[in-house]
Amino acid sequence: MTGVSIDRVSFDYGGAPILDxxxxxxxxxxxxxxxxxxxxGKTTLLRLVAxxxxxxxxxIRVGDRDVTSVPPWKRNVGMVFQSYALWPHMTVAGNxxxxxxxxxxxxxxxxxxVRAGLDLVGLSHLADRRPAQLSGGQQQRxxxxxxxxxxxxxxxxxxPLSNLDAKLxxxxxQEIAALQxxxxxxxxxxxxxxxxxxxxxxxIAVLDGGKIQQIGxxxxxxxxxxxxxxxxxxxxxxxxxxxxxxxxxxxxxGFALDGVSGAAGPACLSFRPQDVxxxxxxxxxxxxxxxxxxxxIRYAVALGPHRIVVDTVHHRExxxxxxxxxxxxxxxxxxxxxxx
Amino acid sequence: xxxxxATSAPVRRASLLAxxxxxxxxxxxxxxxxxxxVAFLVxxxxxxxxxxxxxxxxxxxxxxxxxxxxxxxxxxxxxSIYVAVMTVAFATLLAVPLAYITVRFRFRGAALIQxxxxxxxxxxxxxxxxxxxxxYGRNGSINLLLMDWFGFRLPFMEGLNGVIFVxxxxxxxxxxxxxxxxxxxxxxxMEESAQNLGASGWRLFSRIVFPxxxxxxxxxxxxxxxxxxxxxxxxxxxxxxxxxxxxxxxxVTSVGLADPMGYVISTILVVLSVVAVWLSMLSxxxxxxxxxxxxxxxxxxxxxxxAESVAAYGFVAFALLLALSPHIGILLLxxxxxxxxxxxxxxxxxxxxxxxxxDAGGFMANTVLYCGIAALIDVVLGTMIAYIAMRTGxxxxxxxxxxxxxxxxxxxxxLGIGILxxxxxxxxxxxxxxxxxxxxxLAIAYSVRRLPYALRxxxxxxxxxxxxxxxxxxxxxxxxxxxxxxxxxxxxxxGILAGFVTSFATAAVELSATLLLVTRDATAxxxxxxxxxMQSPAGRGxxxxxGVVAVVVVAVATWLSYRVAEQDRAKRTRNGMAI
Numbered sequence: 001m002t003g004v005s006i007d008r009v010s011f012d013y014g015g016a017p018i019l020d021x022x023x024x025x026x027x028x029x030x031x032x033x034x035x036x037x038x039x040x041g042k043t044t045l046l047r048l049v050a051x052x053x054x055x056x057x058x059x060i061r062v063g064d065r066d067v068t069s070v071p072p073w074k075r076n077v078g079m080v081f082q083s084y085a086l087w088p089h090m091t092v093a094g095n096x097x098x099x100x101x102x103x104x105x106x107x108x109x110x111x112x113x114v115r116a117g118l119d120l121v122g123l124s125h126l127a128d129r130r131p132a133q134l135s136g137g138q139q140q141r142x143x144x145x146x147x148x149x150x151x152x153x154x155x156x157x158x159x160p161l162s163n164l165d166a167k168l169x170x171x172x173x174q175e176i177a178a179l180q181x182x183x184x185x186x187x188x189x190x191x192x193x194x195x196x197x198x199x200x201x202x203x204i205a206v207l208d209g210g211k212i213q214q215i216g217x218x219x220x221x222x223x224x225x226x227x228x229x230x231x232x233x234x235x236x237x238x239x240x241x242x243x244x245x246x247x248x249x250x251x252x253x254g255f256a257l258d259g260v261s262g263a264a265g266p267a268c269l270s271f272r273p274q275d276v277x278x279x280x281x282x283x284x285x286x287x288x289x290x291x292x293x294x295x296x297i298r299y300a301v302a303l304g305p306h307r308i309v310v311d312t313v314h315h316r317e318x319x320x321x322x323x324x325x326x327x328x329x330x331x332x333x334x335x336x337x338x339x340x
Numbered sequence: 341x342x343x344x345x346a347t348s349a350p351v352r353r354a355s356l357l358a359x360x361x362x363x364x365x366x367x368x369x370x371x372x373x374x375x376x377x378v379a380f381l382v383x384x385x386x387x388x389x390x391x392x393x394x395x396x397x398x399x400x401x402x403x404x405x406x407x408x409x410x411x412x413x414x415x416x417x418x419x420s421i422y423v424a425v426m427t428v429a430f431a432t433l434l435a436v437p438l439a440y441i442t443v444r445f446r447f448r449g450a451a452l453i454q455x456x457x458x459x460x461x462x463x464x465x466x467x468x469x470x471x472x473x474x475x476y477g478r479n480g481s482i483n484l485l486l487m488d489w490f491g492f493r494l495p496f497m498e499g500l501n502g503v504i505f506v507x508x509x510x511x512x513x514x515x516x517x518x519x520x521x522x523x524x525x526x527x528x529x530m531e532e533s534a535q536n537l538g539a540s541g542w543r544l545f546s547r548i549v550f551p552x553x554x555x556x557x558x559x560x561x562x563x564x565x566x567x568x569x570x571x572x573x574x575x576x577x578x579x580x581x582x583x584x585x586x587x588x589x590x591x592v593t594s595v596g597l598a599d600p601m602g603y604v605i606s607t608i609l610v611v612l613s614v615v616a617v618w619l620s621m622l623s624x625x626x627x628x629x630x631x632x633x634x635x636x637x638x639x640x641x642x643x644x645x646x647a648e649s650v651a652a653y654g655f656v657a658f659a660l661l662l663a664l665s666p667h668i669g670i671l672l673l674x675x676x677x678x679x680x681x682x683x684x685x686x687x688x689x690x691x692x693x694x695x696x697x698x699d700a701g702g703f704m705a706n707t708v709l710y711c712g713i714a715a716l717i718d719v720v721l722g723t724m725i726a727y728i729a730m731r732t733g734x735x736x737x738x739x740x741x742x743x744x745x746x747x748x749x750x751x752x753x754x755l756g757i758g759i760l761x762x763x764x765x766x767x768x769x770x771x772x773x774x775x776x777x778x779x780x781x782l783a784i785a786y787s788v789r790r791l792p793y794a795l796r797x798x799x800x801x802x803x804x805x806x807x808x809x810x811x812x813x814x815x816x817x818x819x820x821x822x823x824x825x826x827x828x829x830x831x832x833x834x835g836i837l838a839g840f841v842t843s844f845a846t847a848a849v850e851l852s853a854t855l856l857l858v859t860r861d862a863t864a865x866x867x868x869x870x871x872x873x874m875q876s877p878a879g880r881g882x883x884x885x886x887g888v889v890a891v892v893v894v895a896v897a898t899w900l901s902y903r904v905a906e907q908d909r910a911k912r913t914r915n916g917m918a919i
Contacts, residue, residue, distance in 0.1 A: 078816075
């Protein structure tokens with residue numbers, strides 16, 4: 001089993017920079033995710049690992065091998081495409097056998113491997129079907145099996161669930177995660193869906209504008225975002241621009257909070273909707289809008305010139321605030337993050 | 341939390357090949373294609389144009405001055421222009437009402453009109469020409485009947501009229517098909533929004549429908565114009581020699597290859613043809629604006645009133661009969677014993693067919709061989725060009741594509757003269773004679789002329805192939821060459837096969853280049869055989885029988901390529917999810 005190391009990789013397309021000095025290391029057996037909005041460069045980075053394009057600068061290593069300029073067919077890095085890219089003129093078994101045939105394997109061995117590969121994804125009964133006769137989820141499994149049978153050193157998944165419906169998406173992501181753990185295969189997973197990345201990945205690299213914004217475990221990223229982009233992209237974040245004084249007092253127009261730790265200077269205070277509590281009986285906040293979501297109620301609250309989002313846990317005895325009413329707003333200073 | 345701060349790495353100088361997204365394999369393919377196009381298209385056509393402007397030492401316009409001082413040349417030029425314009429006019433009279441009827445009205449004969457659209461195309465005009473003389477000529481069936489009943493004749497086939505009549509009947513489908521497509525593509529919302537804003541009737545037609553359909557009409561009309569200008573065989577068979585193409589042919593074959601007049605005419609033909617084809621493509625490109633919004637499904641269809649119905653069905657029946665008359669004529673001729681000064685042949689016989697199966701087997705075998713080779717060359721080159729143009733960044737890749745497509749605007753006559761000029765003095769080893777008249781050259785000339793059709797077919801097939809299907813193969817260890825043979829070509833098979841059949845069928849009835857490059861009957865193809873038979877009154881029967889064979893071959897091939905294309909489309913739709 002092998003890790004992947006990406007060192008200061010840059011890439012441009014027709015003069016437009018797509019990736020800017022991206023560095024990261026994926027450990028052996030790790031389930032790693034590239035997360036970012038469209039146009040962030042995440043798919044380009046994955047394609048560079050697979051060999052579809054050569055970085056304008058930097059190196060890519062798979063294990064100890066520098067593969068930066070190795071053509072795709074000599075990399076042994078398995079990729080599952082967003083569109084699955086199953087060949088419509090071959091059967092399911094033919095699709096799965098293809099990579100093994102390219103490796104010059106004996107026919108009997110190929111048959112055994114194909115059977116094992118299809119067993120792994122639970123599709124051995126569909127070996128003779130054509131891809132067009134399969135459902136989306138089945139096609140996804142065939143694409144996985146086709147990649148896994150060549151025993152790649154690294155598995156690359158490019159938005160593998162984006163063509164499935166919502167229910168199947170949850171099922172498949174659990175299946176993929178279980179399979180990855182069972183095989184212990186180093187895996188890179190590209191997605192724009194933070195929930196998906198949070199659910200499956202050991203670690204996530206958040207990309208935006210061709211740069212890495214932050215790398216970390218899902219919970220760390222959520223709890224301690226490194227910058228405004230990460231804070232806003234992972235979940236909902238309230239952000240208030242102001243300044244932090246030496247004594248730990250954060251002050252902004254119409255808002256102040258004591259007990260904030262951090263160096264003095266201009267700062268942005270970030271906190272999650274659930275880190276705020278509201279109190280009835282008047283206060284600085286005015287309820288603008290209310291959405292009842294079942295377990296929680298989400299309020300939009302005006303706080304001076306700021307507008308923040310507040311989630312309150314709902315149960316029968318909990319107070320409900322009407323739009324227009326004034327409320328007391330309390331932010332827990334222990335849960336805020338100071339961004340520069 | 342590991343926000344990564346990195347200094348940038350040294351910039352890599354990618355190799356040329358990598359920057360071009362190409363491998364040595366691609367370079368070899370590009371080299372083969374370029375060599376073929378230069379040797380058999382660029383150099384021959386270029387030499388024709390060159391000689392028209394060359395006096396042996398330097399650039400000259402003296403040949404053109406000679407041309408415009410020779411009265412037969414002036415007359416031929418005007419005649420060619422007259423015939424082309426009148427043919428377009430005649431074809432328009434037939435095609436426009438047919439197109440409008442199918443698109444505008446709920447009309448039961450729509451399928452019939454669509455068939456009508458292809459029937460004339462499956463028979464080359466020169467095959468029908470002789471039969472047309474027997475049906476419409478001075479002493480043909482129609483005029484004999486007119487004489488009997490009303491006491492007058494109509495000069496359908498006299499001189500240039502004959503050429504206009506034959507070519508108009510043959511080429512009107514180009515206008516019909518293009519115009520119908522253009523009308524069918526007009527979004528009904530465009531018409532409805534005009535109605536919503538208060539336009540109706542003539543105003544609606546002249547301001548909205550007509551301008552939107554115009555590009556399709558122009559495209560079709562320009563093609564007809566170019567085709568008529570280039571056609572050599574029809575005027576020759578109708579004994580009309582005072583037109584440009586026959587003059588060029590007669591000059592080169594009687595005065596000889598050294599006569600500059602043939603090259604001057606060829607240059608004029610090329611220029612006119614290029615302008616017409618360019619005009620046609622230009623107007624088709626602009627057609628996009630009519631099809632921006634999909635799902636409109638054409639103009640709203642109306643029911644026909646009683647009088648309208650009678651008029652519409654009457655016109656369609658008349659047009660159908662007219663369009664089929666060459667086919668009926670050739671069929672009668674092939675089964676008739678003697679057909680002269682009578683409405684129908686005196687008696688019917690199978691003798692002509694037995695004659696051709698006894699004597700003309702060589703022609704058929706040659707046609708299968710030459711056209712098979714030509715079609716094979718076309719699909720191989722077409723696949724390579726499409727692949728290089730669409731999947732690599734090789735410099736000059738679009739030039740390859742454009743040069744190959746330019747062959748569509750090169751008249752067969754000009755290509756034939758160019759090949760003769762370029763390769764006539766090249767002797768084959770072992771006393772094989774001149775390279776220009778070697779039988780393989782005929783196949784090559786066919787392949788150059790039909791390459792645009794095959795290329796278009798291959799390009800369309802490759803366009804539908806999602807890039808990730810190839811990347812998946814490379815990712816699993818297949819090299820570029822292996823990906824091409826195992827993934828790309830099998831998935832393009834439908835398009836490639838359709839291209840092969842189209843090339844084969846249209847090459848089978850090519851006569852202009854054939855007339856120039858064939859020297860002996862033993863190496864002549866079917867089209868040449870028909871031409872030779874048709875020259876003598878005794879040969880007309882067997883010539884017509886050969887013509888029927890050619891029509892059947894082309895019709896079956898056209899139907900096959902249509903079927904293949906349909907099945908391919910159906911397969912892709914089913915695979916929509918997979919791709």
